[in-house]
Amino acid sequence: MNGRTRVVVVGAGFGGLATAKGLEDAPVDVTIVDRHNFHTFQPLLYQVATSGLNPADVAYPVRGIFQRQANVRFRRAGVTAVDWDAGTLALSQGEDIPFDRLVVSAGATVNDFGIPGVAEHGFPLYVLPDAVRLRNHILGRFEAADADPSVVDDGGLTFVVVGGGPTGVEVAGALAELIEKVLDRDFRGSRVDVRRAHVVLVEMVDSLLPPFHPSSQHHARTTLMRRGVEVRTGTSVAEVTGTRVRLEGGDEIPCHTLVWAAGVKAVPLAAALDAPTGPGGRVSVEPDLRLPGHPEAFVIGDMAAIDDGEGGLLPGVAQVAMQGGHHVADLITREAVGEGDVHEPFRYRDKGSMATIGRRAAVAELPGGLRLSGTPAWISWLGLHLLYLMGFRNRVSVFVNWAWNYLTWDRGARLILGSGEGDTSLPGEDEDDEAQTSA
Ligand SMILES: Cc1cc2nc3c(=O)[nH]c(=O)nc-3n(C[C@H](O)[C@H](O)[C@H](O)COP(=O)(O)OP(=O)(O)OC[C@H]3O[C@@H](n4cnc5c(N)ncnc54)[C@H](O)[C@@H]3O)c2cc1C
Structure with a gap:
């Protein structure tokens, strides 16, 4: 040991990266632990799922991000437990890691609310393998319908998206566009009539995009409906099978694809922290983001x-995680340079919200009550996502893909990976992923 503070950051998501970067000039040694060796830009996962982008466009290797930051190390492992007395983390592989300061930013995972069949048949969209799995499945439905057109009568080309928040709206809009503008041309002259494909968006409350202003909600609904999406609000899912979705009230939709964008909860690690939790299993924290009873530990972000x-x-959005990361990096730095215990409370600055519905259609609500919709909101959305995307190469690649898509309506990433009908796994998928995504 060299006397420097050992900071362990769990999670290389938005919160974890902001923390580690914020510690660049601090006299501390940082170890980032993540079960993936890459950072995922979750806001663009839906574009991977709908063949707009390649998986590598929205992910970036953690070791690459910190190549030039001398005080950061990386360990690829799942964190399974914390020994508070010993001050160590137990990992899914390799030796325990000791820490003087612990920052946990391990994010959220899908919440199926115990609805029968969602865990078995639903497609969540939380980690990169989810997006690839969903892409394989969507494209696979069209190939299956080409092989046997009768599956269309059974709901083979009906896609039900559950959850009218930004993710559900984005998936439904992108899916409708993929079907109408791309697959319709791909399957011209084949045995399947792509125009019989159908996207249904189901939301429990009466409006889409609940936190947004009613005018933005209205814009999202009318745009989706104009693009052929059936929007069913004020209804919820009661049960799911491989070929049916049953709604509360008894309606049944024949469907072979259910995208579950309806709920999130903290990852299982939250329970292992042995701390009080709030809604969705999120860990209750002190105003300065410390863990109650453990002043050496902080919990930030979605968790x-x-x-x-x-x-x-505060909502589970990237800005909350990033600003939380900057905050704890500041506290840890000040303590490391000898300011004593620093308990300054975290103050979140709301920079606004955005959701995209499809080509030249989005809504944006900015501080000061400024609201945009349509093309101006869409351009702001594109610019902001490019800005926050990790890595110059990814920004160039995404920009080129978007420009190409815009000019040609072509989506190059419509590949079915895996060898057979039932094989939807991403090569390299490991047990940690399974545990986290299916929990
Ligand atoms: C589909 C989708 C779309 C979204 N769109 C937007 C958007 O448009 N705008 C917006 O602001 N926000 C959006 N969000 C939310 C935003 O992505 C999150 O708020 C943000 O990622 C939270 O950051 P985080 O650091 O808390 O967690 P994450 O970014 O999720 O990072 C958590 C990390 O912890 C790792 N991890 C988890 N458990 C363990 C463990 N036990 N051991 C080791 N590592 C572990 C994970 O592998 C992951 O890398 C979206 C989220 C999703 C899923």
Whole structure:
């Protein structure tokens, strides 16, 4: 040991990366632990799932991100437990890691709310393998319908997306566009009539994009409907099988694809922290983001239940995670240079919200009450996502893909990976992923 503070950051997501980068000039040694060796830009996963982008466009190797930051090391492993007395983390592979300061930013995973069949038959969209699996499945449905057109009568080309938040709206819009503009041309002259494909968006409350202004909600709904999506609000899913979705009230939709974008909860590691939890299993934290009873540990990002000062919790969005990361990096730095215990509370600055619906259609709500919709919102959305994407190569690749898609309606990434009908796994998928995504 060299006397420098040992900081362990769990998770190379938005929160973890912001923390490690914020510690660049601090007299500390940082170890990032993640079960994946890459950072995933979750806001663009839906474009991988709908063949707009390649998986490598939205992910970046963690070791590559920190090549030039001398005080950062990386360990690829799943964190399974914390020994608070010993000050160590137990990992799924290799030796335990000791820490003086611990920052946990391990994110969220799918919440099926115990609805029968969702875990077995639903397609979540949380990690990169989810997006590839969904892409394989969507494209596979069209190939199956070409092989046997009768499956269309059984719902083979009906795609039900559950959840009217930004992810559900984005998936439904992109799917409708993929079907109408790309697959319709791909399958011209084949045995399958692509125009019989159908996208249904199901949302439990009465409006789409619940946190947005009613005018943005209206814009999202009318745009989706104009693009052929059937929007069913005020209804929820009661049960799912491999070929049917049953709604509360008894309606049944024949369907072979259910995209589950309806709920999230903290990853299983939250329970292992042995701390009080709030809604969705998110870990309750002190105002300075420390773990109650463990001043040496912080929890940030989607995993943390952070009071928004108005009786609610801050949303699970990238800005909350990044700003939380900057905050704890600042506290740790100040303590490391001898300022003593620093307990400054975290203050979140809301920079607004955006959701895209498809080509030249989005909604954006910015601080100061400024609201945009249509093409201006879409261009802002494109620019902001390019800006926050990790790595110059990825930005160039995404920009070129988007420009190409825009000019030609072509989506080059419509590949079915895997060898057979039942094989939808991504090569390299490991047990940690399974545990995290299916929990
Ligand atoms: C499909 C989708 C679309 C989204 N779109 C937007 C958007 O448009 N705008 C927006 O602001 N936000 C969006 N979000 C939310 C945003 O991505 C999250 O708020 C943000 O990623 C949270 O950052 P985080 O650091 O808390 O967790 P994450 O970024 O999820 O990172 C968590 C990391 O922890 C790792 N991990 C988990 N468990 C373990 C373990 N036990 N051991 C080791 N490593 C572990 C994971 O592999 C992962 O790398 C979207 C999310 C999804 C899923």
